[in-house]
Amino acid sequence: MSKGVKEAKAIERVLHKYMQLEEMPFTYGDGIRLTQREIHAIDAIGENPDVNITQLAEMQGVTKAAMSQMIYRLLDK
Numbered sequence: 639m640s641k642g643v644k645e646a647k648a649i650e651r652v653l654h655k656y657m658q659l660e661e662m663p664f665t666y667g668d669g670i671r672l673t674q675r676e677i678h679a680i681d682a683i684g685e686n687p688d689v690n691i692t693q694l695a696e697m698q699g700v701t702k703a704a705m706s707q708m709i710y711r712l713l714d715k
Contacts, residue, residue: 670715679708 663671672680675698682697683689689697695705 672712672715676708676712679705679712 660674663673665671666677679694679698682694686693686697691705691709692702694709695702698705700708
């Protein structure tokens with residue numbers, strides 16, 4: 639296996655681990671379990687109080703549908 643392929647596989651493993659961490663829920667405050675993605679969305683909303691779903695989705699690098707689903711999950715929590 640060439641050096642470039644080994645490096646690419648190592649980067650892929652790191653990215654995979656990062657993605658797993660983003661989806662791992664942590665407990666905050668009074669027992670609310672939030673993922674890192676949800677925390678990032680809450681932070682973006684706090685920094686930009688007049689942001690809409692489209693702008694928030696662009697800021698977070700996800701689709702409008704994905705952001706809309708996340709917002710509904712957060713409202714349920």
